[in-house]
Amino acid sequence: QVRLVESGGGLVQAGGSLRLSCTASGSIFSINTMGWYRQAPGKQRELVAQITRVGITNYADSVKGRFTISRDIAKNTVYLQMNSLKPEDTAVYYCKDQSSPLWGQGTQVTVSS
Helix, strand or coil: CCEEEEECCEEEECCCCEEEEEEEECCCCCCCCEEEEEECCCCCCEEEEEECCCCCEEECCCCCCCEEEEEECCCCEEEEEECCCCHHHCEEEEEEECCCCCECCCEEEEEEC
């Protein structure tokens, strides 16, 4: 089975930082493209950041310059470093193996004013 488990969400003040982690087990994490998505209340789930098997990254315009996606192959873990957080970043954040239909369970990020 492929299983993704996110952690690191929480409540933070505007301007603060959080680092989300996603650990994969039973997957081909070392070669798969991995993505972070988020879904805010009343909105569609959107791709926030992605890192390919060769390390190419891309970001949604709304987070570019503030968020950084990275991965640790040895630990089967992908990270999302979130800096300069804004209330508009409040959402449930999900990890996704782009070669799998399975999602992580999500972790709540709440940014207060």
